[in-house]
Amino acid sequence: VSEPRERALTAPQGVAGGGPKAEPSPVSGRGLFLTWLALMVLAALSFGLRFAHLGALGMPAALVIAGAKAVLVALVFMELAFERPSIRIAFAAGLVMIAIMMALMIGDVVTRAVPPLQNPPGTQPRTAG
Amino acid sequence: MTAPASAPASEPLHAEHFEDLERQAHAARLGMWVFLASEVLFFAGLFALYGTYRVEHPEGFGEGVLHNTLALGTTNTGVLLLSSYTIALAVHLLRGGNARAAQGLTALTIAMGLGFLGVKATEYVEHFREGIFPGGSGAFFVEHTTPGIAMFFTLYFCMTGLHALHVIAGMMVLAFLLYKMRRGDVTPLRSHPLAIGAVYWHLVDAIWIFLWPLFYLVPGGAR
Numbered sequence: 454v455s456e457p458r459e460r461a462l463t464a465p466q467g468v469a470g471g472g473p474k475a476e477p478s479p480v481s482g483r484g485l486f487l488t489w490l491a492l493m494v495l496a497a498l499s500f501g502l503r504f505a506h507l508g509a510l511g512m513p514a515a516l517v518i519a520g521a522k523a524v525l526v527a528l529v530f531m532e533l534a535f536e537r538p539s540i541r542i543a544f545a546a547g548l549v550m551i552a553i554m555m556a557l558m559i560g561d562v563v564t565r566a567v568p569p570l571q572n573p574p575g576t577q578p579r580t581a582g
Numbered sequence: 583m584t585a586p587a588s589a590p591a592s593e594p595l596h597a598e599h600f601e602d603l604e605r606q607a608h609a610a611r612l613g614m615w616v617f618l619a620s621e622v623l624f625f626a627g628l629f630a631l632y633g634t635y636r637v638e639h640p641e642g643f644g645e646g647v648l649h650n651t652l653a654l655g656t657t658n659t660g661v662l663l664l665s666s667y668t669i670a671l672a673v674h675l676l677r678g679g680n681a682r683a684a685q686g687l688t689a690l691t692i693a694m695g696l697g698f699l700g701v702k703a704t705e706y707v708e709h710f711r712e713g714i715f716p717g718g719s720g721a722f723f724v725e726h727t728t729p730g731i732a733m734f735f736t737l738y739f740c741m742t743g744l745h746a747l748h749v750i751a752g753m754m755v756l757a758f759l760l761y762k763m764r765r766g767d768v769t770p771l772r773s774h775p776l777a778i779g780a781v782y783w784h785l786v787d788a789i790w791i792f793l794w795p796l797f798y799l800v801p802g803g804a805r
Contacts, residue, residue: 489667515795547619551626
């Protein structure tokens with residue numbers, strides 16, 4: 454009978470010896486609660502900004518807050534902060550693809566909205582009437 | 583190499599083709615994350631559409647946001663954030679050995695998913711009653727002709743409808759895991775299936791985090 458092993462990766466589980474161990478949680482119950490609290494505070498902030506009449510800044514502000522909430526959910530609740538590189542890289546690849554798609558789309562929309570090229574000074578077309 | 587002869591009398595917790603449970607759990611999590619990356623890309627296409635049309639028609643989109651019921655959308659945000667916490671806690675407690683509490687919290691999470699869908703259904707019924715249908719059909723669009731408002735509600739139905747389908751799928755996954763926990767297939771020693779199901783549920787929450795400002799919260803410079 455061998456002594457209990459520390460590292461799950463090197464110890465075949467389910468075989469005689471230390472016996473299988475429960476996977477430890479990377480985040481404590483308190484940590485989970487505080488994360489939820491932070492999410493609620495951010496949601497309340499977003500809700501409050503709705504009535505602050507931010508105008509054109511309203512959507513960027515709301516999206517930044519939403520992004521912060523999503524990052525909290527991904528890193529803590531989904532445990533991405535504690536995952537191995539293989540998993541983080543796999544998911545990051547998807548995000549890189551989205552970044553490319555969004556960059557191309559924004560590039561399109563922004564350039565589409567620009568008025569036609571202006572004539573250089575001194576070469577203004579003469580308009581009748 | 584573990585020779586089959588050295589296998590214990592009790593059934594091993596991991597599948598035959600894996601060396602141990604840790605590797606099996608990692609493979610399962612990796613598979614889920616690759617799937618989630620594809621899910622995020624899937625939704626990103628719709629978010630891109632929304633962004634493009636909103637830039638073109640800020641007034642119509644602003645009017646649409648103001649027409650939606652902020653209280654209901656905000657309620658659903660709170661419900662999903664809380665359900666994310668309860669399922670995260672369920673995973674945490676299951677790993678800590680408290681299987682009964684984990685089952686209770688999983689059931690509670692499913693119930694909150696049901697509550698979310700109830701609110702969503704109430705909204706859809708209200709929209710249909712007002713004559714708001716996808717594709718800009720319905721009596722509402724005869725009176726409300728601001729450019730872009732039909733696009734807003736079509737995207738609203740597409741994106742929240744697709745999200746609602748994901749909520750339903752998540753509830754089915756969690757219900758299956760609840761059954762597996764009751765049967766003793768998902769236990770404190772073999773908890774990774776619940777952790778993976780929870781990760782999917784969190785994604786559904788994360789997507790709603792972005793849908794909330796787009797469809798309920800920010801009318802833009804309109805008012």
